[in-house]
Amino acid sequence: MSTSEKRQGIAVSIALQTHVLRTCPVHHQIYLDEDADPAGAFALAIELIRKHGPYAQEFHNNAHTLTDLLSDLFAAAPLCCAQCQLPPASASLRNLGGLRERVLEVR
Numbered sequence: 001m002s003t004s005e006k007r008q009g010i011a012v013s014i015a016l017q018t019h020v021l022r023t024c025p026v027h028h029q030i031y032l033d034e035d036a037d038p039a040g041a042f043a044l045a046i047e048l049i050r051k052h053g054p055y056a057q058e059f060h061n062n063a064h065t066l067t068d069l070l071s072d073l074f075a076a077a078p079l080c081c082a083q084c085q086l087p088p089a090s091a092s093l094r095n096l097g098g099l100r101e102r103v104l105e106v107r
């Protein structure tokens, strides 16, 4: 496993632990929870680097590398599972309605 893959894995696990990223229970696709506060993930990232454990070693004690990676991860993550387009949060039903409208327009 390359360094960037390891770092990516650490960033993903932090995001999942803080529930900023969620996993679809059906398709195991990762998506961003819009209602979650990304600050929690950044705080955990900084805390892990400060503890000088394997995380600190992996990122050479540079919390910025990890927080930048988290930012990229959140920016790139879809807002719901790409395969079922139906996250468990009720707020997303709006989005589904919009999608249905767009499909009707195409017809």
Ligand SMILES: [Zn+2]
Pocket (backbone or CB within 6 Å): 024, 025, 026, 027, 028, 029, 081, 082, 083, 084, 085, 086
């Ligand atoms: Zn799904």
